[in-house]
Amino acid sequence: MLVELIGTELIMFCFQLTDVVDRVLFGTDHPFFPPLDTSEREWLSVTSNMKAVLSATGEDDEQTGLNVLGGNAMRILHIDA
Secondary structure: OOOOOOHHHHHHHHHHOHHHHHHOOOOOOOOOOOOOOOOOOOOHHHHHHHHHHHHHHOHHHHHHHHHHHHHHHHHHOOOOO
16 A cells, blocks of 8 residues: 655554554655754754654554654564664
């Protein structure tokens, strides 16, 4: 199934497919640029994507969001932490 959605809409759609959420991987072609101000510790491009994924899973299911952000890929590719 190919669905063209963007941002949080796509994330929410994927999480509605609860029977396949263990196969959902986060990916983006958006560049991750470091902050222009070198004193900033967080990258806006990284934190905004992370917040979108975690908010889509809800406060009660943070582990699903973490799995989508990397845990599922590590499991599928047999990568040890």
